[in-house]
Structures are given as C-alpha cells and as structure tokens.
Amino acid sequence: MNTDAVSGSQLNAGNWWKILSLALLICVICTLPTFGQQKERMLRTLNVNGRGIETIPTTLSQVSLGVEVQGKTAQEVQKEAARRSEAVVALLKSRNVEKLQTTGITLNPIYSYTNNVQRITGYAASNVVSFRIPTDRAGTLLDEAVKAGATQISGISFVASDEAIAKARQQALTEATLDAQQQAQAVLSALGFQPKEIVGIEVNGASSPPPPPRPLLRAESANKLASQDASTPIVGGEQQVEATVTLQISY
Numbered sequence: 025m026n027t028d029a030v031s032g033s034q035l036n037a038g039n040w041w042k043i044l045s046l047a048l049l050i051c052v053i054c055t056l057p058t059f060g061q062q063k064e065r066m067l068r069t070l071n072v073n074g075r076g077i078e079t080i081p082t083t084l085s086q087v088s089l090g091v092e093v094q095g096k097t098a099q100e101v102q103k104e105a106a107r108r109s110e111a112v113v114a115l116l117k118s119r120n121v122e123k124l125q126t127t128g129i130t131l132n133p134i135y136s137y138t139n140n141v142q143r144i145t146g147y148a149a150s151n152v153v154s155f156r157i158p159t160d161r162a163g164t165l166l167d168e169a170v171k172a173g174a175t176q177i178s179g180i181s182f183v184a185s186d187e188a189i190a191k192a193r194q195q196a197l198t199e200a201t202l203d204a205q206q207q208a209q210a211v212l213s214a215l216g217f218q219p220k221e222i223v224g225i226e227v228n229g230a231s232s233p234p235p236p237p238r239p240l241l242r243a244e245s246a247n248k249l250a251s252q253d254a255s256t257p258i259v260g261g262e263q264q265v266e267a268t269v270t271l272q273i274s275y
Contacts (some may be wrong), residue, residue, distance in 0.1 A: 026187035069223060070211060074204025074269045076196035080189070082182035082260040085162040088127060089169055089177045090152030094134065098147045102131055105149035108173030113153060115172045118166055121155040128152035152178060163256040182260040189265060197227065204271040217275040224272030 091108040095101035116124055134146040157165055159182060167176060184192070212219050 039200045053145045068275055070208055070219075070273050070275060071224075072207045072211070072271050072273065074200040074202070074207065074271065076199025076203060076267045076269075078192040078199070078200075078265045079262050080184045080192050080265065082184050082263050083159055083188070084122075084156050084185060085159045085258060085260065086154065086156050086181045086183060087162060087166070087177070088152060088154045088179050089166070089174045090128070090150055090151040091173055092148065092175045094146055094148045094270045096146050098131060098133075098149075101147045101149040105151050108175075109151035109153075111173045112169055115168055116153070116155055116165075119161075119168075121157045124153060124155040126151065126214050128176070150176070152176075158182075159258055159260040162258040163187070166256050166258070180258070182263070184263045189263075192265035193267060196265050197269060200267045200269040201271070204269050208271065208273045212273075212275050220274045222271055223274050224270075226270040228268040228270065 042163050067242040089112070091105050093101045093108065095104065113124070131147060131149045133144045134148055135142050136145045161181070170177075183189075193195060208219055
C-alpha cells in the first residue's frame with residue numbers, strides 16, 4: 025500500500041472540511057443584521073402622551089365648623105366649649121353625616137397690654153369638627169348646628185361621591201388611551217409610516233383634586249344666621265378627573 029497516497033487523501037479531506045466550515049461561518053455572519061440595522065430597529069419607536077379629562081358634578085359638601093368660647097378662667101371656657109361641642113356633635117350624628125372627626129382643639133390665654141405690661145385677662149377655647157353631607161342638605165344642617173351652639177363655620181368644599189369619581193377615572197383613562205393612539209396615527213401618517221404594534225404602556229393614573237375650601241361664616245355672622253328662618257343656600261359645582269397614558273408604538 026502507498027502510504028503517501030493515503031496521507032495525501034486525509035490531508036485533502038481535512039482541508040475540505042476547513043473550507044466548508046469557513047464558508048458556513050461566512051454565510052451566517054452575512055445573514056446577521058449589522059449593528060446599524062439593530063440600532064435602527066431599536067430606535068424606530070414613537071412615544072406619545074394621551075390625556076383624558078372628565079367633568080362631574082359635586083354632590084357632597086365637606087364642612088368644617090366649631091365652637092369658640094371666651095371667659096375669665098381656663099376651666100370655665102374649656103367646660104363651656106365642651107358642653108356646646110357635645111351638643112353640636114350629637115346633632116351631627118343624629119343627621120347621619122359622614123366622616124365626622126375632630127380636627128382641632130385649642131385653649132389659649134387672652135392678653136392685654138397696659139404701659140408695655142402684659143397680663144392675662146381671660147381665655148379662649150375652641151373645638152372644631154369636620155364632616156361630609158349631601159350638598160342639598162348642607163344649608164339646613166348648618167342652620168341647625170348654629171342653633172345647637174356652633175359659633176364658627178370655618179369653610180366648605182365640594183366633592184363628588186367616591187362612586188362617581190371611580191367611574192370618571194375609568195372614562196378618563198379610556199379617553200387618554202384613545203388620545204395617545206390618535207396622536208401617534210397623525211404623526212406617523214404625516215411622515216409616511218404605518219404603526220405596527222404597541223410595545224410599551226405607562227399609566228400615570230387619574231387625579232381628582234377637589235376645589236379648595238372656601239371660608240363661610242365666623243361667629244357674628246353665624247349668630248345672625250341662627251336668628252333667621254330662611255335656610256342658608258349652598259350650591260355645589262363641578263370637579264375634574266384627569267388621567268394620562270403614555271404609549272410606545274413601533275413603526
């Protein structure tokens with residue numbers, strides 16, 4: 025047997041396998057996308073922010089009222105403030121108000137100044153509570169509270185019910201999503217592109233800040249109100265619920 029011929033055949037076979045492997049590797053590399061192509065695909069997305077706003081009527085009144093008493097001694101005024109506050113709270117409970125809570129209790133000395141000399145001439149005590157009630161009942165209840173002993177009505181704000189706010193939030197989110205989609209369609213159409221798919225969604229929630237409290241009555245006005253027969257008119261307003269949605273759309 026010619027050993028040189030056998031060795032030559034094995035060498036040629038080895039070279040062919042190397043050549044074939046190299047060719048396959050070149051084919052695979054050629055079919056892979058370049059870095060520029062990968063980067064282009066990664067960058068071909070559009071981010072759009074959609075906004076939705078729902079306006080709903082405010083049907084509830086958030087009221088803050090209290091009792092303020094002045095007198096010669098701390099014990100005297102504190103006792104009288106407690107007595108009047110108890111009567112006011114009992115009235116509010118009997119009218120089934122919601123979210124009734126104490127929001128402030130104070131007892132402070134009253135000073136007078138004579139010839140640059142400070143001295144205590146008395147004390148002032150106050151108890152303040154807040155509660156929520158349907159707006160159509162608020163006026164009558166305020167009149168009753170003043171007659172029961174309330175001497176100050178600090179403020180009132182108007183809010184929608186929790187159920188109405190929850191429903192408005194869902195609607196605002198739907199509107200925000202549609203708004204984002206419409207914006208994306210308008211931009212891509214103007215540039216000659218077609219949207220492919222939504223690759224990212226960010227929901228920024230829905231907020232419903234209530235109107236700020238408005239001052240209503242102080243002691244003198246409240247006392248005049250108590251002597252009148254007419255019910256205090258209380259008129260609510262509207263509340264906005266807003267939502268934003270961000271969509272990332274490939275094209």
